[in-house]
Amino acid sequence: MSNPSFSKVLVAQGGGPTAVINQSMVGVVLEARKFHCVEKVYGAFHGVRGIVNEDFVDLTQETTHNLEMVAETPSSALGSTRDKPDLKYCLDIFRAVRAHGISCFFYIGGNDSADTVRIVSEQARAANYPMRCIHIPKTIDNDLTVNDHTPGFPTAARFVAQTFMGANLDNWALPGVYIGVVMGRHAGFLTAAAALGKTFPDDGPHLIYMPERPFDFDSFLTDVKANMERYGRCVVAVSEGISDIHQRPIANSLVAQVKKDAHGNVELGGGALADLLSKIVKDKLRYNRVRGDTFGYAQRSFIGCVSDVDQREAREVGEKAVQYAMWGERDGSVTIHRTGFYSVSYELSALEEVAGKTRTMPDEFITASGTDVTDAFRLYLRPLLGKGMPDAHRLRRNAVPKILTAS
Amino acid sequence: MSNPSFSKVLVAQGGGPTAVINQSMVGVVLEARKFHCVEKVYGAFHGVRGIVNEDFVDLTQETTHNLEMVAETPSSALGSTRDKPDLKYCLDIFRAVRAHGISCFFYIGGNDSADTVRIVSEQARAANYPMRCIHIPKTIDNDLTVNDHTPGFPTAARFVAQTFMGANLDNWALPGVYIGVVMGRHAGFLTAAAALGKTFPDDGPHLIYMPERPFDFDSFLTDVKANMERYGRCVVAVSEGISDIHQRPIANSLVAQVKKDAHGNVELGGGALADLLSKIVKDKLRYNRVRGDTFGYAQRSFIGCVSDVDQREAREVGEKAVQYAMWGERDGSVTIHRTGFYSVSYELSALEEVAGKTRTMPDEFITASGTDVTDAFRLYLRPLLGKGMPDAHRLRRNAVPKILTAS
Numbered sequence: 104m105s106n107p108s109f110s111k112v113l114v115a116q117g118g119g120p121t122a123v124i125n126q127s128m129v130g131v132v133l134e135a136r137k138f139h140c141v142e143k144v145y146g147a148f149h150g151v152r153g154i155v156n157e158d159f160v161d162l163t164q165e166t167t168h169n170l171e172m173v174a175e176t177p178s179s180a181l182g183s184t185r186d187k188p189d190l191k192y193c194l195d196i197f198r199a200v201r202a203h204g205i206s207c208f209f210y211i212g213g214n215d216s217a218d219t220v221r222i223v224s225e226q227a228r229a230a231n232y233p234m235r236c237i238h239i240p241k242t243i244d245n246d247l248t249v250n251d252h253t254p255g256f257p258t259a260a261r262f263v264a265q266t267f268m269g270a271n272l273d274n275w276a277l278p279g280v281y282i283g284v285v286m287g288r289h290a291g292f293l294t295a296a297a298a299l300g301k302t303f304p305d306d307g308p309h310l311i312y313m314p315e316r317p318f319d320f321d322s323f324l325t326d327v328k329a330n331m332e333r334y335g336r337c338v339v340a341v342s343e344g345i346s347d348i349h350q351r352p353i354a355n356s357l358v359a360q361v362k363k364d365a366h367g368n369v370e371l372g373g374g375a376l377a378d379l380l381s382k383i384v385k386d387k388l389r390y391n392r393v394r395g396d397t398f399g400y401a402q403r404s405f406i407g408c409v410s411d412v413d414q415r416e417a418r419e420v421g422e423k424a425v426q427y428a429m430w431g432e433r434d435g436s437v438t439i440h441r442t443g444f445y446s447v448s449y450e451l452s453a454l455e456e457v458a459g460k461t462r463t464m465p466d467e468f469i470t471a472s473g474t475d476v477t478d479a480f481r482l483y484l485r486p487l488l489g490k491g492m493p494d495a496h497r498l499r500r501n502a503v504p505k506i507l508t509a510s
Numbered sequence: 511m512s513n514p515s516f517s518k519v520l521v522a523q524g525g526g527p528t529a530v531i532n533q534s535m536v537g538v539v540l541e542a543r544k545f546h547c548v549e550k551v552y553g554a555f556h557g558v559r560g561i562v563n564e565d566f567v568d569l570t571q572e573t574t575h576n577l578e579m580v581a582e583t584p585s586s587a588l589g590s591t592r593d594k595p596d597l598k599y600c601l602d603i604f605r606a607v608r609a610h611g612i613s614c615f616f617y618i619g620g621n622d623s624a625d626t627v628r629i630v631s632e633q634a635r636a637a638n639y640p641m642r643c644i645h646i647p648k649t650i651d652n653d654l655t656v657n658d659h660t661p662g663f664p665t666a667a668r669f670v671a672q673t674f675m676g677a678n679l680d681n682w683a684l685p686g687v688y689i690g691v692v693m694g695r696h697a698g699f700l701t702a703a704a705a706l707g708k709t710f711p712d713d714g715p716h717l718i719y720m721p722e723r724p725f726d727f728d729s730f731l732t733d734v735k736a737n738m739e740r741y742g743r744c745v746v747a748v749s750e751g752i753s754d755i756h757q758r759p760i761a762n763s764l765v766a767q768v769k770k771d772a773h774g775n776v777e778l779g780g781g782a783l784a785d786l787l788s789k790i791v792k793d794k795l796r797y798n799r800v801r802g803d804t805f806g807y808a809q810r811s812f813i814g815c816v817s818d819v820d821q822r823e824a825r826e827v828g829e830k831a832v833q834y835a836m837w838g839e840r841d842g843s844v845t846i847h848r849t850g851f852y853s854v855s856y857e858l859s860a861l862e863e864v865a866g867k868t869r870t871m872p873d874e875f876i877t878a879s880g881t882d883v884t885d886a887f888r889l890y891l892r893p894l895l896g897k898g899m900p901d902a903h904r905l906r907r908n909a910v911p912k913i914l915t916a917s
Contacts, residue, residue, distance in 0.1 A: 120683045122676075145910055149683075159910035172903035178679035180905050185684065202913045269529075269811035272585035276527045276556075277592065281807070373788070374781015374804055381780070396806030397781055400688070404676035407900040408814055493814040496579035498587050503552055503566035506609045 108140065108233070112425075113205045114162070115147040115154060117212035117219070118185070119243065120178035120404050121255030122262075123417035127211045127239050128181060129174035130421020132162045135207075138429055145205070150184035150212070151219060155195045159203065174418065177404045187215050193222040200234065207235045207428050211421070213242040213253075217436050218458040224434040235428040238436035238454060239420050243403050245292035248460040249452045251441040254420055257413035257487035259286075259402050260296035263340075264488065266398060267300035268495055271307040271338050278336035279392025280327060280384050281307070284377040286402050288344035288352075291315050291464045293402070297340035298476045299484055302495045307338020314344035315464045316473035318353050323380075324387050326474060331390065343376060343397075373397055410489035416447065423449040445486030515547065515640070519832075520612045521569070522554035522561060524619035524626070525592070526650065527585035527811050528662030529669075530824035534618045534646050535588060536581035537828020539569045542614075545836055552612070557591035557619070558626060562602045566610065581825065584811045594622050600629040607641065614642045614835050618828070620649040620660075624843050625865035631841040642835040645843035645861060646827050650810050652699035655867040656859045658848040661827055664820035664894035666693075666809050667703035670747075671895065673805060674707035675902055678714040678745050685743035686799025687734060687791050688714070691784040693809050695751040695759075698722050698871045700809070704747035705883045706891055709902045714745025721751035722871045723880035725760050730787075731794050733881060738797065750783060750804075780804055817896035823854065830856040852893030 114131045116124055128146070135144045144162045147153035160181070162170075173180045188196065196219070200208055210220045217238040224236035240247050243259035263285055274281045285294040291313025298311060309330040312318055330337035345353045354376045377395030385393045420437045427437065435451040436458075442448050468480035521538045523531055535553070542551045551569040554560035567588070569577075580587045595603065603626070607615055617627045624645040631643035647654050650666035670692055681688045692701040698720025705718060716737040719725055737744035752760045761783045784802030792800045827844045834842065842858035843865075849855050875887035 116683075120680050146905065157910075157912040157915055160905060161908040161910050162905070164908040165906060169903060169906065172901070173905055176679065176901075176903045177676050179683040180903075183683040199914060203910070265814045266808050266812055269584050269813045270807055272583065272813070273527050273807050273811040276523075276586040276590040283806075373802055374785050378781050378785075394807065395780055396808070397804065398808075399690075399803030399805075400677050400680050400801065401673050401803070401805075401808070404680040405673055406676045406679070406902065407672045494579070494583075495813065496576065496583045496587075498553065498567065498569070498580055499572060499576065501568040501571040503564075503568050503610070505564040507606060508564055 108206055110140065110142040111145060111203065111205050112141055112143070112207040112209070113145045113147060113154070113200060114181070114209040115150050115211070116179040116181045116183050117150040117210060117216040118183060118241070120183060121241055121243050122177040122258040122404060122409055123254055123413050124178070124211060124241050125176055125180045126174045126414055126417035127241060127254060127421035129170045130418040131209050131239070131425055132165070132170055133167065134422040134425035136163065145203070146181045149182035150186065151188050151192065151196055152184045152186050153182065154199050155192070157199055157203070177406050188219050188222070190222065193219065193226060196223055197226045197230070201232055206233060209237050209239055209424050211239040211241050213244070214247055214457060214459050214461060217454060220434070220436070221454040221458040224454060236434040237424045237428050238457065239424045240437060240439070243293060244287050244290050246290040246461045246463065247457055248462045249438045249456050251439050251447065252487060253439070254413060254417035255403070256292060257410040257489065258408070259293055260299070260484060261410045261488045261492070262402055262405055262408050263293055263296045263398065264299040265408060265493060267297040267308055267338065267340060268493065270396070271300060272495055274307060274336050274338050277392065279394065280331065280337045280339070280390055282339045282341055282377055282380050282395040284341050284343055284395065284397040286398065287314065287342045289314055289461050289463060291342050294340050294342035295464060295468065295476045295480055296484060298481065299488060303497065305334050307336070308340040309334065309337050310339045310474045311476060312339070312341045312345050312474060313464060313469065314342050314346055315469060317348040318345040319348070320383065324384070327384055328388055331388070341376065341380065373399065410487060412487055412489040420449060427451045515613055517547065517549040518552060518610065518612050519548055519550070519614040519616070520552045520554060520561070520607060521588070521616040522557050522618070523586040523588045523590050524557040524617060524623040525590060525648070527590060528648055528650050529584040529665040529811060529816055530661055530820050531585070531618060531648050532583055532587045533581045533821055533824035534648060534661060534828035536577045537825040538616050538646070538832055539572070539577055540574065541829040541832035543570065552610070553588045556589035557593065558595050558599065558603055559591045559593050560589065561606050562599065564606055564610070584813050595626050595629070597629065600626065600633060603630055604633045604637070608639055613640060616644050616646055616831050618646040618648050620651070621654055621864060621866050621868060624861060627841070627843070628861040628865040631861060643841040644831045644835050645864065646831045647844060647846070650700060651694050651697050653697035653868045653870065654864055655869045656845045656863050658846050658854065659894060660846070661820060661824035662810070663699060664817040664896065665815070666700055667706070667891060668817045668895045668899070669809055669812055669815050670700055670703045670805065671706040672815060672900060674704040674715055674745065674747060675900065678707060679902055681714060681743050681745050684799065686801065687738065687744045687746070687797055689746045689748060689784055689787050689802040691748050691750055691802065691804040693805065694721065694749045696721055696868050696870060698749050701747050701749035702871060702875065702883045702887055703891060706888065706895060710904065712741055714743070715747040716741065716744050717881045718747045718883060719749060719752050719881060720871055720876065721749050721753055722876060724755040725752040726755070727790065731791070734791055735795055738795070748783065748787065780806065817894060819894055819896040827856060834858040
């Protein structure tokens with residue numbers, strides 16, 4: 104099969120948005136526009152659905168300045184989709200790219216997007232159609248295999264750490280139990296990031312529940328009680344994906360339980376896990392001040408909280424994708440590898456190594472208790488959070504002797 | 511009654527934390543330490559409760575550097591309390607400050623805290639005890655009378671605007687209905703701040719529901735449907751305090767309704783309003799993608815998102831409080847008054863004018879539809895958000911002609 108001629112390049116974005124996904128898209132566009140063999144750079148609106156519908160935009164006409172502005176804007180500027188293409192869908196994708204003479208396809212997304220790229224790549228080869236297919240990593244869940252970490256995760260982790268830093272201060276000022284529910288159905292990386300919000304030894308989160316360890320209600324209540332007795336307060340970070348010992352998600356079991364109670368009249372929404380964990384703590388432990396917050400979409404699209412390391416790397420994976428396409432001889436997924444403290448290199452890995460696979464927190468990142476992270480995790484995450492992390496400070500407690508009451 | 515001698519000064523913080531409440535506390539401490547007549551500056555831990563329990567810390571021994579670091583840290587560094595003192599409680603406060611020879615009492619808080627200061631001030635006068643009592647304004651709700659706005663609100667408003675800016679981008683990328691529930695039981699200022707997250711004319715929030723206007727489910731569904739038909743998506747900002755035409759909070763009525771269904775087995779938590787509004791939209795309008803987020807404590811204590819105007823003013827009301835105490839002849843509440851675009855002056859207002867009173871959004875800030883804000887509100891809020899507000903940018907839509915399908 105001959106190498107593609109690269110006259111037309113296509114880029115698209117899939118899955119949940121991140122704060123830096125546009126860096127990767129702009130990395131592709133600006134790098135591709137440098138190559139003389141590239142005549143047009145197209146973007147597809149709303150991912151694979153936009154390809155099938157031929158909803159293309161000509162990014163060759165976009166100004167460099169606006170591209171740079173868009174790069175700093177969170178969420179997918181080309182729009183996204185939750186469509187998970189099956190073989191038939193992939194054939195439609197292939198049909199559209201072929202009709203438009205696309206010779207190079209870049210898809211920015213998670214492991215599902217990598218799988219789409221894998222199938223499209225196979226179809227192009229089978230049809231002897233010369234097209235380079237490159238997957239560019241993105242996910243706040245940090246659950247892609249091969250990669251040390253994935254663009255989007257460091258900024259989301261920073262947001263989670265800063266939110267818990269504030270929640271801990273709030274909980275110190277008005278003591279009680281605070282439960283924050285963090286995104287991540289299968290991997291606990293983002294929830295674990297809450298630990299980076301700690302400054303002083305008695306700071307929260309005092310408990311971190313990740314999906315990598317089975318969640319047990321009795322242990323949870325015992326843990327909360329122990330922290331309340333020790334510190335007079337307790338800050339808890341919980342992954343939305345926590346599951347029981349039978350790997351059944353706690354959120355589902357709670358919904359089922361409440362649904363039964365309510366004879367099918369109640370359906371629980373995004374805040375259900377936080378609300379129901381709070382209720383259990385209130386009912387069983389009888390504490391007055393119990394609050395549960397679900398962090399929601401702000402984790403992936405809040406504007407104004409970004410890791411500069413994440414921005415830079417998200418840009419670079421886009422640039423590298425184009426370089427691998429132009430100078431290389433094979434399709435693949437751009438992967439990030441840590442080479443020092445802190446430095447990274449990029450490689451082009453086989454699509455099969457990333458596509459459809461899920462990485463979870465390694466054991467060495469989780470303490471034996473199962474409710475905290477190790478120093479190895481702190482060392483892993485800290486450089487990713489980037490420059491200018493805010494600090495929390497306290498007054499020193501120079502107590503004044505009591506007069507009316509015995510000290 | 512003679513003027514106090516000012517040998518001992520006391521500062522405390524009450525109510526919900528804000529991101530800049532420590533600026534006011536540090537403003538008091540640093541300014542008070544400049545006066546030769548001030549021998550000691552005490553802080554009470556956990557507000558009025560700390561005063562009654564004589565839980566005092568000597569802030570005269572704190573370093574200036576640490577005070578400056580604490581000033582930039584969100585949430586109440588002296589701790590806070592939800593206690594709302596009655597007359598008996600205020601007598602205990604007075605007893606403790608008298609025992610410690612406090613001659614000047616500064617209390618940073620909202621309208622309840624102002625009322626506490628008012629009662630303590632009256633008791634001091636009645637007992638002919640020479641003590642200056644000054645209330646320093648603070649609240650993210652922006653609901654204090656007399657004031658143009660209150661410290662804490664601008665930063666919370668900025669956080670809400672930035673969160674909606676991101677949520678709007680997210681909702682553009684993956685279209686559907688997004689409902690964000692914002693703090694504010696009686697005043698809609700913080701919810702209205704969501705409007706400052708808009709850049710382009712079709713940006714969300716497309717609908718803003720404030721407690722100042724009665725909430726009606728049918729109108730809500732009609733409004734959401736109209737926006738879905740117009741834009742293919744809909745971003746909604748809802749105040750947690752929205753009430754029906756009988757001034758009954760919607761959150762309460764939903765809890766009552768669900769409780770009835772569940773025979774008393776279900777109790778709804780912090781995320782209930784967002785979840786149940788989402789459910790109604792899903793059930794009645796049959797849209798697939800509906801998400802409700804409750805912004806939670808991050809609105810008042812997130813670290814790393816701050817209005818420099820808010821920081822400055824929060825510091826200044828603390829400083830001015832000390833100056834009014836030292837050079838003035840009366841107790842009062844420090845109030846902020848807008849004098850230009852944008853400049854402010856501070857005054858010492860009578861405690862009765864602020865204590866226990868609630869300000870809500872004036873009619874001129876709300877459109878006739880009742881679901882949006884006016885330009886007058888935008889002009890009012892924009893300067894408060896401070897420097898460096900992030901911008902959202904879009905790709906220009908230079909469409910590529912379709913080949914396979916008719917355009």
